[in-house]
Amino acid sequence: MDILIFGxxxxxxxxxxxxxxxxxxxxxxxxxxxxxxxxxxxxxxxEVFLNDLKERVRRYVxxxxxxxxxxxxxxxxxxxxCFDFRDQAQFQLLAERLAPxxxxxxxLATPPSLFGPICEHLGAAxxxxxxxxxxxxxxxxxDLQSCIEVNDTVARFFPEEAIxxxxxxxxxxxxxxxxxxxxxNRFINTQWxxxxxxxxQITVAEPIGIEGRxxxxxxxGQLRDMVQNHLMQLLCLVAMEPPNSMTAEGIRDEKVxxxxxxxxxxxxxxxxxxxxGQYSAGWxxxxxxxxxxxxxxxxxxxxxxxxxxxxxxxxxxxxxAGVPFYLRTGKRMPxxxxxxxITYKALPHNIFAQAGRDDVPNRLxxxxxxxxxxEMQMVSKQHSLKNKMGLVTQTLNLDFLGxxxxxxxxxxxxxxxxxxxxxxxxxxxxxxxVEESWRWCDGLIEAWQENGxxxxxxxxxxxxxxxGELLIEKDGRSWHA
Ligand code: BG6
Numbered sequence: 291m292d293i294l295i296f297g298x299x300x301x302x303x304x305x306x307x308x309x310x311x312x313x314x315x316x317x318x319x320x321x322x323x324x325x326x327x328x329x330x331x332x333x334x335x336x337e338v339f340l341n342d343l344k345e346r347v348r349r350y351v352x353x354x355x356x357x358x359x360x361x362x363x364x365x366x367x368x369x370x371x372c373f374d375f376r377d378q379a380q381f382q383l384l385a386e387r388l389a390p391x392x393x394x395x396x397x398l399a400t401p402p403s404l405f406g407p408i409c410e411h412l413g414a415a416x417x418x419x420x421x422x423x424x425x426x427x428x429x430x431x432x433d434l435q436s437c438i439e440v441n442d443t444v445a446r447f448f449p450e451e452a453i454x455x456x457x458x459x460x461x462x463x464x465x466x467x468x469x470x471x472x473x474x475n476r477f478i479n480t481q482w483x484x485x486x487x488x489x490x491q492i493t494v495a496e497p498i499g500i501e502g503r504x505x506x507x508x509x510x511g512q513l514r515d516m517v518q519n520h521l522m523q524l525l526c527l528v529a530m531e532p533p534n535s536m537t538a539e540g541i542r543d544e545k546v547x548x549x550x551x552x553x554x555x556x557x558x559x560x561x562x563x564x565x566x567g568q569y570s571a572g573w574x575x576x577x578x579x580x581x582x583x584x585x586x587x588x589x590x591x592x593x594x595x596x597x598x599x600x601x602x603x604x605x606x607x608x609x610x611a612g613v614p615f616y617l618r619t620g621k622r623m624p625x626x627x628x629x630x631x632i633t634y635k636a637l638p639h640n641i642f643a644q645a646g647r648d649d650v651p652n653r654l655x656x657x658x659x660x661x662x663x664x665e666m667q668m669v670s671k672q673h674s675l676k677n678k679m680g681l682v683t684q685t686l687n688l689d690f691l692g693x694x695x696x697x698x699x700x701x702x703x704x705x706x707x708x709x710x711x712x713x714x715x716x717x718x719x720x721x722x723x724v725e726e727s728w729r730w731c732d733g734l735i736e737a738w739q740e741n742g743x744x745x746x747x748x749x750x751x752x753x754x755x756x757x758g759e760l761l762i763e764k765d766g767r768s769w770h771a
Contacts, residue, residue, distance in 0.1 A: 291324050291711065292392055294384075296375060296408060297399035298328030298339075302427065306458070307399060308343060309350040310703035315364045316355045319708060327387070329373040336370040352698055375404050381415035390420035395710060397425040401506075402432070406443035413447040425454040425710055428519045429510070433735075434728040441721050454710045455719040459520040461702030461709075464662045465527060466717070468630070471656075471664065473532050478654075481634070483609045488651060490615045491631040491762075491770055492524050495623035497574055499750070500597075504587040511595040513566075516619045518731045522549065523719070525615060528630055529605055542720035549726040553604040560737035565746060565757045567598030569622040572750030579622060579750045594745050597621040600758040601734075602765075616762050618769065622750035628658035631770040642681055650683050655770070662699055664688040 293311070295303055314320040328339060344361060371387075373380055388394050396412065398405055405426055412418055424444065431437030444453055459465055471478055481487075494516060500507050507515065526545035533540030555563045570581035582588070582597055598620030605615065634652040643649075653667040665685050672680040709717055738744065746755035753759070753769070762769055 291321060292327060292388065292394045293324060293397065294327045294329060294394060295397045295399060296329050296373075296404075298370075299330035299332055300399055302399050303328075304343065304346040305350055306701070306703045307397065307707075308347045310701055310707050312347055312351055312361075312364050313355060313701065313704050314708060315367075316360050321711065323392075324367060324711075325369070326367050328368060328370045329375075330370075331372065331374060333372045334370070336368065339370040340365050340368060354697070375400060375408055375411075378411050378414060381411040381417060384412075385415045385417045388417050388420075393421040393423070395423045395425060397427075399427050402426075402429055402436075402440060405430075405440050409444050409447045418447055422448065423452045423454060423710060423713075424448050425456060427456055429514060430455060430724050431728065432510075432514065434725060434732050437725055437728045441725065445721075450721060451715070453721075454706075454715060455721075455724060456706055457519045457523050457719050458702040458706065459523050459658075460717040460719070461705040462658055462662070463699050463705070464656060464658045464664070465524070466705075467664065468527055468656055469536075479532075482632075484611050484613050486634055487613055488633045488635045489613060489765075489767060490528060491629075491633070492521055492528070492615065492617045493627055493629055493631075493769065493771060494521060494524075494619040495625065495627045495753070495771075496621055497623060497626055497751075499569070499579065499622050500582070500585050500587075502587060504585055508588075508591075508593050508595045512597050512599045512619055512621065513731055513735065517599055517601070517617065518727050519719075519724075521617050521619055522727045522730075524630060525603070525617065526723070528632075529610055529615070531609070536716055538715035538718070538720070541716055542723060546720065546722045546726055547607075548605060549723060549730060551605045551607045551610075552730050553606050554730065555601070555603070555734045555737055557737045557740045560734070560741055561744070563602045563761075564734060564738070565598075565600040565755060565761055566596040566738060566744060567600075567620065567746045567748045567755040567758065568593075568595065569597050569620075569750045570747045572622070572752060574622065574624070574751040581750065582622075594743050596745060598623075598746075598748060598754045598758065600754060600761050602761055614765065616767075616769075618754065618758060620748075620754050623753060624751055626659055627771055629770070630656040630658075632656075633767075633770075642679060653770070 295307060297303060311320065311326065344365070348356065371384070398408060400408070409424065426444070431440050472482060473479060526548045529548045530544040531547070533544045568582050571584060572579060583591065583593065600618045601616070603615045603617060632654040636649045636651055640649040650669055655665045655667070657663050657665070665687055667683055667685050669681050670684050672682050674680050706717060746757050748755040759769070
């Protein structure tokens with residue numbers, strides 16, 4: 291198999307793609323015949339490319355996996371091609387390197403505006419004979435219209451079974467464990483609907499700011515960068531019906547039904563259901579940090595791009611009628627925290643009230659980072675002769691659900707590369723899902739525009755604007771973290 295990485299000198303390639311391939315290789319999971327062709331604009335030799343890559347990859351590879359010997363074996367799989375992705379003539383050269391009898395995987399780690407042109411050039415240069423797969427990094431488009439255009443163009447050259455749309459959140463181990471937890475355990479599965487669940491929270495918080503990607507990020511904002519894809523996927527996995535089987539079609543069909551059932555947030559309800567924020571200067575871990583408009587590479591501007599979003603969403607179907615899903619995501623928040631919290635309804639009658647005990651709801655916490663794991667908050671009796679019915683809230687660690695004896699949890703990109711190599715699309719996003727998700731997000735963006743955008747400032751290092759707290763507190767609930 292040939293793996294071709296378009297955009298091989300980019301940040302994503304150095305931080306995620308090559309370390310993932312290196313780890314697979316070090317676990318002997320990369321098939322022996324895999325050759326990697328790195329394509330980028332810089333006119334450098336393979337030696338210079340590899341020297342530079344070695345230094346960059348080393349930072350992201352676990353110490354216990356790193357050895358010069360392993361690196362050399364990995365490096366021997368590489369070739370490098372200085373390449374202009376817009377120049378048709380260069381694709382002719384590429385065609386000469388590709389043998390129709392070998393499978394080729396084109397990984398487009400490029401801006402989405404290049405997805406269409408690259409596919410057209412690959413087609414015109416006859417690079418697509420044989421088993422050909424294309425991997426597309428998010429975002430697919432900028433809105434519904436551009437997403438359809440990208441999907442249409444790619445579909446002219448690749449059948450849907452050969453298109454792998456990545457959302458790296460789907461490759462995270464705990465996200466897959468969520469499916470097993472829900473659909474492999476009867477007692478969880480039977481307590482998973484509006485009769486038992488009070489509300490669901492999904493938080494994806496990051497302490498980082500814009501990290502040198504200001505101009506890209508400013509044209510996108512947190513809704514398009516995080517909600518349209520990562521949070522939407524988490525929401526779907528929490529809310530979807532059990533698929534018939536774990537096939538890609540089965541899972542995608544169920545996920546897309548959830549996106550379609552999401553109640554639109556429009557001009558009439560946007561003020562009550564959505565909050566947009568942008569960070570101003572503040573403090574993180576004892577250090578001062580600049581505001582969004584003072585970031586190093588920010589030009590002079592009064593940009594109103596959001597770096598924080600909080601939403602109250604409803605899924606209008608039988609299972610979830612009336613259950614709010616509170617979503618929150620932001621940059622420059624106090625810590626890295628990604629978690630899904632299911633809060634159960636109170637019992638019909640609290641028989642421990644006389645013992646002075648408030649009704650404390652059960653909670654299931656599915657944490658993706660840090661410390662991936664699953665916890666259940668339950669009430670139990672304290673061992674005591676004096677205090678007969680002294681109750682305590684216990685946090686039960688359900689980590690054994692994911693125990694595997696592995697010395698490390700594999701990175702999401704390792705799972706996704708391996709699945710793409712094996713032709714398994716179940717953790718990749720289908721065309722309909724991504725388009726329906728844009729349809730919903732476009733409606734929300736329009737509603738914000740009609741309402742003058744309503745941008746709230748929040749201090750870097752805080753949990754977002756006060757309105758983000760009020761969004762949930764006015765319903766008598768509060769954010770878990
Ligand atoms: C990317 C976003 O898709 O996900 C980034 O473009 C974000 O803005 C990143 O920082 C978060 O990924 P993770 O795996 O670190 O939570």
